[in-house]
Amino acid sequence: MRTEAGRxGRxGRxxxxxxxxxxxxxxxxxxGDCGVDGVRCEDVAARAGVxxxxxxxxxxxxxxxLIAAFASLAAPLPQPRGESVREDLIAMAExxxxxxxxxxxxxxxxxxxxxGERYPRLLARYKEQVIEPRRELIRSVLxxxxxxxxxxxxxxxxxxxxxxxxxxxxxxxxxxxxxxxxFAARVxxxxxxxxxxx
Amino acid sequence: MRTEAGRxGRxGRxxxxxxxxxxxxxxxxxxGDCGVDGVRCEDVAARAGVxxxxxxxxxxxxxxxLIAAFASLAAPLPQPRGESVREDLIAMAExxxxxxxxxxxxxxxxxxxxxGERYPRLLARYKEQVIEPRRELIRSVLxxxxxxxxxxxxxxxxxxxxxxxxxxxxxxxxxxxxxxxxFAARVxxxxxxxxxxx
Amino acid sequence: MRTEAGRxGRxGRxxxxxxxxxxxxxxxxxxGDCGVDGVRCEDVAARAGVxxxxxxxxxxxxxxxLIAAFASLAAPLPQPRGESVREDLIAMAExxxxxxxxxxxxxxxxxxxxxGERYPRLLARYKEQVIEPRRELIRSVLxxxxxxxxxxxxxxxxxxxxxxxxxxxxxxxxxxxxxxxxFAARVxxxxxxxxxxx
Amino acid sequence: MRTEAGRxGRxGRxxxxxxxxxxxxxxxxxxGDCGVDGVRCEDVAARAGVxxxxxxxxxxxxxxxLIAAFASLAAPLPQPRGESVREDLIAMAExxxxxxxxxxxxxxxxxxxxxGERYPRLLARYKEQVIEPRRELIRSVLxxxxxxxxxxxxxxxxxxxxxxxxxxxxxxxxxxxxxxxxFAARVxxxxxxxxxxx
DNA sequence: CAATAATCGAGACGGTACGTCGCGTCTTGGG
DNA sequence: CCCAAGACGCGACGTACCGTCTCGATTATTG
Numbered sequence: 062m063r064t065e066a067g068r069x070g071r072x073g074r075x076x077x078x079x080x081x082x083x084x085x086x087x088x089x090x091x092x093g094d095c096g097v098d099g100v101r102c103e104d105v106a107a108r109a110g111v112x113x114x115x116x117x118x119x120x121x122x123x124x125x126x127l128i129a130a131f132a133s134l135a136a137p138l139p140q141p142r143g144e145s146v147r148e149d150l151i152a153m154a155e156x157x158x159x160x161x162x163x164x165x166x167x168x169x170x171x172x173x174x175x176x177g178e179r180y181p182r183l184l185a186r187y188k189e190q191v192i193e194p195r196r197e198l199i200r201s202v203l204x205x206x207x208x209x210x211x212x213x214x215x216x217x218x219x220x221x222x223x224x225x226x227x228x229x230x231x232x233x234x235x236x237x238x239x240x241x242x243x244f245a246a247r248v249x250x251x252x253x254x255x256x257x258x259x
Numbered sequence: 260m261r262t263e264a265g266r267x268g269r270x271g272r273x274x275x276x277x278x279x280x281x282x283x284x285x286x287x288x289x290x291g292d293c294g295v296d297g298v299r300c301e302d303v304a305a306r307a308g309v310x311x312x313x314x315x316x317x318x319x320x321x322x323x324x325l326i327a328a329f330a331s332l333a334a335p336l337p338q339p340r341g342e343s344v345r346e347d348l349i350a351m352a353e354x355x356x357x358x359x360x361x362x363x364x365x366x367x368x369x370x371x372x373x374x375g376e377r378y379p380r381l382l383a384r385y386k387e388q389v390i391e392p393r394r395e396l397i398r399s400v401l402x403x404x405x406x407x408x409x410x411x412x413x414x415x416x417x418x419x420x421x422x423x424x425x426x427x428x429x430x431x432x433x434x435x436x437x438x439x440x441x442f443a444a445r446v447x448x449x450x451x452x453x454x455x456x457x
Numbered sequence: 458m459r460t461e462a463g464r465x466g467r468x469g470r471x472x473x474x475x476x477x478x479x480x481x482x483x484x485x486x487x488x489g490d491c492g493v494d495g496v497r498c499e500d501v502a503a504r505a506g507v508x509x510x511x512x513x514x515x516x517x518x519x520x521x522x523l524i525a526a527f528a529s530l531a532a533p534l535p536q537p538r539g540e541s542v543r544e545d546l547i548a549m550a551e552x553x554x555x556x557x558x559x560x561x562x563x564x565x566x567x568x569x570x571x572x573g574e575r576y577p578r579l580l581a582r583y584k585e586q587v588i589e590p591r592r593e594l595i596r597s598v599l600x601x602x603x604x605x606x607x608x609x610x611x612x613x614x615x616x617x618x619x620x621x622x623x624x625x626x627x628x629x630x631x632x633x634x635x636x637x638x639x640f641a642a643r644v645x646x647x648x649x650x651x652x653x654x655x
Numbered sequence: 656m657r658t659e660a661g662r663x664g665r666x667g668r669x670x671x672x673x674x675x676x677x678x679x680x681x682x683x684x685x686x687g688d689c690g691v692d693g694v695r696c697e698d699v700a701a702r703a704g705v706x707x708x709x710x711x712x713x714x715x716x717x718x719x720x721l722i723a724a725f726a727s728l729a730a731p732l733p734q735p736r737g738e739s740v741r742e743d744l745i746a747m748a749e750x751x752x753x754x755x756x757x758x759x760x761x762x763x764x765x766x767x768x769x770x771g772e773r774y775p776r777l778l779a780r781y782k783e784q785v786i787e788p789r790r791e792l793i794r795s796v797l798x799x800x801x802x803x804x805x806x807x808x809x810x811x812x813x814x815x816x817x818x819x820x821x822x823x824x825x826x827x828x829x830x831x832x833x834x835x836x837x838f839a840a841r842v843x844x845x846x847x848x849x850x851x852x853x
Numbered sequence: 854c855a856a857t858a859a860t861c862g863a864g865a866c867g868g869t870a871c872g873t874c875g876c877g878t879c880t881t882g883g884g
Numbered sequence: 885c886c887c888a889a890g891a892c893g894c895g896a897c898g899t900a901c902c903g904t905c906t907c908g909a910t911t912a913t914t915g
Contacts (some may be wrong), residue, residue, distance in 0.1 A: 073864030074906040080866080101896060112867040117898065203454075216454045220426065220445050227425020228418065247418050255453025256401075256414045271885020272884070278887080299875060310888040315877065469859025470911045476861080494692065497901060508862040513903065599850075612850045616822065616841050623821020624814065643814050651849025652797075652810045667890030668880040674892080695870060706893040711872065857914075866905065872898100879892065884885105 076119070083109035084116055088130035097127065128186050138198050146206035147249060150225065153199060154245035157229045196222055212253075224252055274317075281307035282314055286328040295325065326384055336396055344404035345447060348423065351397060352443035355427045394420055410451075422450055472515070479505035480512055484526035493523065494576075520576045527583060534594050542602035543645060546621065549595060550641035553625045592618055608649075620648055670713070677703035678710055682724035691721065722780050732792050740800035741843060744819065747793060748839035751823045790816055806847075818846055 087109040091100045102123055106113045120126040139156055141149035199222045206212035228248045285307040289298045300321055304311045318324040337354055339347035397420045404410035426446045483505040487496040498519055502509045516522040535552055537545035595618045602608035624644045681703040685694040696717055700707045714720040733750055735743035793816045800806035822842045 070908065071864090072862065072908075074866075076865065077906095102898080103896065106867090110867080112869090113898080114868085114900085115866065118865070122898075206454075210456055212454050213452075213456050217445055217449055220449045221454050223429045224422045224426035224446060224450060227427070227429035228422035229425070230429065231421045231425035247415055248422060251415055251418045251453075252422060252450065253453055253455035254411075255449075255451055255455075256404075256410050256419050257451035257453075258408055258411050269885075272887075274886070300877080301875065304888095308888085310890085311877080312879085312889090313887065316886085320877075467859075468857070468913045470861075470913095472860070498903080499901065502862095506862085508864080509903080510863090510905085511861065514860085518903075602850075606852055608850050609848075609852050613841055613845055616845045617850050619825045620818045620822035620842060620846060623823070623825035624818035625821070627817050627821035627824065643811055644818060647811055647814045647849075648818060648846070649849055649851035650807075651845075651847055651851075652800075652806050652815050653847035653849075654804055654807050664882060665890090666882075666888065668892075670891065671880095696872080697870065700893095704893085706895090707872080708874080708894085709892065712891075716872075855915085857912100859910105859912085861908105861910065863907085864905100865907095866903105868902080869900100871900080874895105874897080876894085877892100879890100881889085881891095882887105884887075 077115075080109065080111050080115050081119060084111055084119070084126070085130050085133045088126055089134060092127070092130060098123070100127070102126065132186075132190060138195055141198070141202050141205075143205075146202055146209070146211045147253060149202045150199070150249045151246050153195075153202070154225060154229050154249055157195070157226060158245050196226065199225060221252060225249065228252075275313075278307065278309050278313050279317060282309055282317070282324070283328055283331050286324055287332065290325070290328060298325070300324070329385060330388070336393055339396070339400050339403075341403075344400055344407070344409045345451060347400045348397070348447045349444050351393075351400070352423060352427050352447055355393070355424060356443050394424065397423060419450060423447065426450075473511075476505065476507050476511050477515060480507055480515070480522070481526055481529050484522055485530065488523070488526060494519070496523070498522070520579050523576060524579050524582055527579070528586070534591055537594070537598050537601075539601075542598055542605070542607045543649060545598045546595070546645045547642050549591075549598070550621060550625050550645055553591070553622060554641050592622065595621060617648060621645065624648075671709075674703065674705050674709050675713060678705055678713070678720070679724050679727045682720055683728060686721070686724060692717070694721070696720065726780075726784060732789055735792070735796050735799075737799075740796055740803070740805045741847060743796045744793070744843045745840050747789075747796070748819060748823050748843055751789070751820060752839050790820065793819060815846060819843065822846075 084105060087105045088100060091105055091108070095101075100123065102116060103113065105126070106116050109116075116126065120129060139152050141152070143149070200218050203212065203216065203218045203221055207214060207216050207218070225248065229245065282303060285303045286298065289303055289306070293299075298321070300311065300314060303324070304314050307314075314324065318327060337350050339350070341347070398416050401410060401414065401416045401419055405412060405414050405416070423446065427443065480501060483501045484496065487501055487504070491497075496519070498509065498512060501522070502512050505512075512522065516525060535548050537548070539545070596614050599608060599612065599614045599617055603610060603612050603614070621644065625641065678699060681699045682694060685699055685702070689695075694717070696710060697707065699720070700710050703710075710720065714723060733746050735746070737743070794812050797806060797810065797812045797815055801808060801810050801812070819842065823839065
């Protein structure tokens, strides 16, 4: 018989999945408490009830640990219901807006915008695995809108996507006040209707 | 003899203006090289040819030094020419887009988005002195557009401002490619016309 | 079928004698290479081609392993031939002198002199099983000399034994040069004749 | 004016002599408490009220620290009074015997005999700075005895020195009982008179 | 012959000390 | 009173070894 995943069972004691998860959880909490690099690996190990070696056996350095911690947060975007482009955009914008206020997710943007050169691989991987999927999902809704005729045929999908996500994420950076109800809808509507007279 | 500012010359050797400027320059370069808190005060002092005490005599901690360094970058926003709302918005968006690509300014956004909890006073001050003036300038142009009838009377100025700045700043975070020419214009136009059919 | 020793065979796989010997050999080599507690159990196990558990199943800790390793070195003292006290003492002194140069045995004295508090049981056992027998053998030769009249009747056996063994072992600690030929004889003769004029 | 030693005063804050001494003291105590390499640098620094960097700024590793700590113990041998070779030898033997019982000095012999390969430079330096001077002092007394006719003209000075020091140091290794009064004298007398009949 | 049980090599586990590095402060001699 | 230089106490970093534990596989005795 094989090990759990059917792979040929390397010799030696297998790595503890409990430890792995405990470390990631402790890291996520620490990020929320102390900020991206206020995290101290010693504390993470201690709070996870784990030796430092167990941590460094899996992730060679702080950066790799942070990559993994963020990856474990993978908040699934809502799947577009597909009835109305407007409604789908609003739903996704709400998720983004909510995430931007959650300190844990707020840290993700910190990564994206701020720690790029300190943790370059973290940035690259985060963009690839988190940012791009979200952007692509929004693009796909926009493209669908063009196809169905809900959106103008000359819509610049990329520009629209940036305006939508940018507006949501730019709001209240550093603010602790939650987004006003209806905020996401107002952004989407402004973008749909345009603001120019006529 | 008086000191530079004409104030009544305290006893003792006056502070060296050379040192002050060298420290700020070194800090700005270090920010560009290593990121907001990849900066190490020891390196800054060494690169400025200055003792650490000379640095800490002026700024009590890293955060204060960073505040001063960013302040010294103060890039003036272009004054709106006032002829066309569209043209004024494009001009300002271009400045924002260019700044977002300059690694030195990019660090400013890092601050805004990422280091808020590590350097709270830096964030607050940066928002107050840099972000808000820019936002207010854009708001004023939008309000003018409503007044002149160039923009719809029911325009949500705040939302429009966020969509504009957000789109420009969200583009290509971490990218090194410069914005395509015409990018700022396309953002402004998308926002003006809206993307909904009809 | 019975196990090797004819005892009533416990259930389960019997312990590998190969492993046991390989561990002891590796330990002795490691002691020679790195010193008494420069030995690292992980290296011993690896060099013996054995898992760490196999080692710790036999010896509960490093100290026990060291005890066993030293015991396996048990170099028998030459039996005194009994013809001449002088010749017997020289023979024994030569063995001591030779042993003092052998790095493996040199480590034994390290134990005696240096690691007593770190490995107290090792020290106690080593003294009991190695040092005392040697000393006692020398004492017995000296006592025989007093009885036969070869040595002065007021000889202080303990003092003479200490002077003899001490001289031999004190020579060239840390030296790599072998004892000059005749060294042991010269020590014994100096002790026999005394150095005072007349 | 110059710094303490008259040397040309390097720039920067001078190293604290207090810290240096506190570290050495803490090390000596730790050696006495825990043994040569039971010493933990972190504890030494803590007990000395000093940061680890301050310790490592002076001594690159544990070994160097131990070298310095032992050097600071430099117990001066009594100067021979020069009246009687026998009395001088006894005086020196008494100092050696006393030192051999002092746990702090006992550690020195541990070094000499046991840790040679783990701390080779420590051993070399210790031999050069502590052992050799002592041996040389004893040799000089012996040579004086030969010259004055107190000792036999064919005395093997080296052998006699080894017998004397070896006997004193071999006694009761690991024992906690103090040397019996008169022990040193008995060793010296045995060596002077010889133990052979006639 | 099957079941049971202790062994094997391998290597992960929780701890703890190591030696390094950066922070913000302090202390020199010399303008 | 300032300057450059650099030592100070502190505390996190990432490494290495201890003695324990957990795998799948092997090798004996026992039912």
